[in-house]
Structures are given as C-alpha cells and as structure tokens.
Amino acid sequence: MRTQVGIVGAGPAGLLLSHLLALRGVESVVVETRSREYCEARQRAGVLESGSVQVLREAGLAERLDRQGLEHGGIYLQFAGERRHIDFRELTGRTVTVYAQTEVVKDLIAARVAAGAAIEFGISDTEVDAVTSDQPVLRYTGADGVRRAVTCDAIAGCDGFHGICRDAIPVGLRTVWETGYPYAWLGILADVPPSTDELIYAHHPAGFALHSLRSPQLSRLYLQVPPEEDIAAWPDDRIWAELQRRFALPGWQLTEGPVLEKGITPMRSFVSSPMRHGRLFLAGDAAHIVPPTGAKGLNLALADVTVLAAALTSLVRDGRGELADAYSDACLHRVWRATHFSWWMTTMLHATPGAGSMEAQLQLSQLRYVTSSPAAATSLAENYVGYRPAAPSG
Ligand code: RFL
Ligand code: PHB
Secondary structure, eight states: OOOOOEEESSHHHHHHHHHHHHHHOOOEEEEOSHOOOOOOOOHOOOOHHHHHHHHHTTTOOOOOHHHHOOOOOEEEEEETTTEEEEHHHHHHHHHHOOHHHHHHHHHHHHHHHHHTTTEEEEEEEEEETTTSSSSOOEEEOOOSSEEEEEEEEEEEEOOOOOOOOOSSGGGGEEEEEEEEEEEEEEEEEEEOSSSSSOEEEOTTOOEEEEEEETTEEEEEEEEOOTTTOOOOGGOHHHHHHHHHHHOOTTOOOOOOEEEEEEEEEEEEEEEESSEETTTEEEOOGGTTTTTTSSSSSHHHHHHHHHHHHHHHHHHTOOOOOHHHHHHHHHHHHHHHHHHHHHHHHHHEEEEETOOOOHHHHHHHHHHHHTTHHHHHHHHHHHHHOOOOOOOOOO
C-alpha cells in the first residue's frame, strides 16, 4: 500500500490534519487503535478558542458547531467568598465557544467518512520505520488481524501522549521538559442544566473546582483531588457535597442532578522538542501536554495541524521543504506560551498539599490583581481566548 501522508491517531489532531490535506488535494491514511464508538464517546475538552472555531469554519466543518456551540464572552474567577467576572469581549474583542471535543471528533469523523477517506479503527501494533528516508513506512495490524505496510512520503504522529511516534525520535536528538502536579481532577458529566451562564473557576482552601457545561441541559464539573485518588472513594453524594462547599456563595444555588459519567485525570506539563525528525512530524498531545486549567490542549492540537497541513502539502505535493523545516519552531513558540499560561492558571487556583498559608495569600493577591487591574485582566483574557505569538525572526 502507498499514500502521501500516513497519520497515526484519529483524535482531533489526526482527523483535522487528514481533512485539511484532502482540501489541498493530498491523500492520507489514518490508523487508530480504538474503535470509532470509543473515539466519539471519550469525554475531554470543552472550550474552543475563536481561532479554532475559525479554522473549523473555513474547513467546512462548523455546520453543527455554529448551531450548537455556546459563545462565551468571559469567565468567572471565584475566591475568598467573591465571584468576579473577566470580560473577554470588552478586554480583547474576542470570545470562546463551548463545544465538546467529542462533538468536534464526531463532526470530523462524519466528514472524513462522507468523503470516502481511509480511516482504519481498531488497529494494533503500530510501527513507524525509515523516517529519515524519503519513503517512511507505517506498519500496523488491521482489525482483521492482517499485518500491513504503507509506504508514505511523510508520517504525522498524532497519537497522543501515550502513542509510539515520539519514541521514533532518538533520545539523543530530543529534549523533554516535564513537570507533574501534586493533584488531579475528578470530572463529572451531570444531567442538569448549568447553574451558571459562564464557566466558574473557583479557588478554595479545600481545593480548586470548575463549573463548565456541555449544553443548556448538561453540566460538566471538576474537583481538585489527590493525584492517586480512587474514584470509588467518591460516591455521587460526596462529589455534590464537595462541589457545594467549594462553589458556595450567598444568594447563588448549585443545582444537582444525576451523574452520567465520572473519572479522574492526572495533570502534567510536558514538551518534547523538536516536533520533527526526518519525515516524521509530531502534532498535538504526542508532542506536548498542558494541565487542563487553561483549556488549551485541544486548541494547541488544532493549531499544530493547521501549520502542519500547509507544511506537508508544500513538501509532498510541491517538493518544497521550507515550511516543513520551519514547522517545529513555528509551533513551539505557541506551545510554550500556552504551557506557561496553563501552569500559571493551575498554580494560581489549586491548593498545593502541605503548602500552608503563604501560598494561599500569594494566590489570593494574584486573583485580586487579575480581577481588578485592567492590564492584568487583559493578559489573562488574551491568553485564554488564544494568543498567537509572532513567528520568530531570523
Ligand atoms: P488525542 O485526542 O489523545 O488523540 C490521539 C489518538 O491516537 C490514538 N493512538 C494510536 N493510534 C494508532 N496507533 C497507536 N500506537 C496509537 N496510540 C494512540 C489514541 O487512541 C487517540 O485516539 O490527541 P490529540 O489529537 O493530539 O488531541 C489532544 C486533545 O485530546 C487534548 O489536548 C485535550 O483533550 C486536552 N483537554 C482540553 N483541551 C482544551 O483545549 N480545552 C479544554 O477544555 C480541555 N479540557 C482536556 C480537558 C483533557 C482532559 N483529559 C481527559 C486529559 C479536560 C480533560 C479532563
Ligand atoms: C471542560 O468543559 O471540560 C473544560 C472547560 C475548561 C477547562 C477545562 C475543561 O479549563
């Protein structure tokens, strides 16, 4: 078998890349270990930057997003018994859109399937080979148990943090920066209308809490919990009691409802550089992970493949390597900005176990500052709606 671009992973990065390449007349094959149903059901991110919405719109993928996405003009920061609004519209002229990653993935899969694209779900034993040659090879075992080899002009590793593509870059040729956090998020999807019009990020001595949503009928809520926490220790009534405690505000009510899903997510910051080795290109979580507090992971994945689609088209269709050579640096500037912002939001809002009251005082001072100084509020707002650093010069 042969294709122009072999794509490993049918998450948002791999699927959008395949779509953008097809729009430019470049053929690709997408291989995915999970089933289509699993990819479409996985609960993850919920917030799209305006730049991400624009990319999806320009690619003809926003018909449902435009109908069902909820445009939000700001967020609330809650701390020390106050709830303060950060107005993105007023501060930046931009907004974000609440539209679940699961819905983005459904839309992308539907568009690829309708176009007759080659996507194979349920594959195993993925290998990438000869990536420093002009003809890298993607090998895998199909759902039918038959081993296949696809000769490509380039391979895109869109296989997430636990994928295999990053390891195809020799250890001596890459630098990794990584930090963990001494907490995790317990997330629930609840069958109850959201109790808020915009997301609430709450600082509390007992730990961070976030009120997000999925639709006018569905709420998504998160609680900071210890990193090794067992979900079995959190029956629904304990989760609601803790959410009530951390969001409590006189005159405001958190409405409870049936919990449809719950799970615990560890948090880390991770960057692997460069994002390219020969004809292997990494995109999305395969190259970088941020803690979810800044709502950046999905947006970074979509932004990477927007740059990569142009670079690969130029490489495999036109035989020009300049954009491919510039790919890694072009992405990493944006990635580091989002990595810093996500770390900053995370450390401002979470209670570090054992840190004592000095940390809490510094956090509260910072929260008062970002909610009272227009300069500080604008900095938060422009990062949240999506800051695109200028390309490095020279
Ligand atoms: P994905 O989505 O992990 O997709 C990778 C795909 O590759 C497959 N795969 C393989 N396929 C073939 N062969 C192999 N050897 C393979 N190994 C893996 C996997 O099965 C999978 O289908 O990566 P991608 O495309 O880079 O997308 C990244 C995003 O999924 C991620 O950054 C976001 O979900 C992060 N995130 C958030 N991002 C935001 O922008 N806004 C948010 O509000 C937000 N909230 C979140 C989040 C992530 C969370 N979790 C669960 C980690 C909230 C949570 C709780
Ligand atoms: C979500 O809705 O899942 C969500 C929203 C904002 C975040 C993280 C997750 O910062």
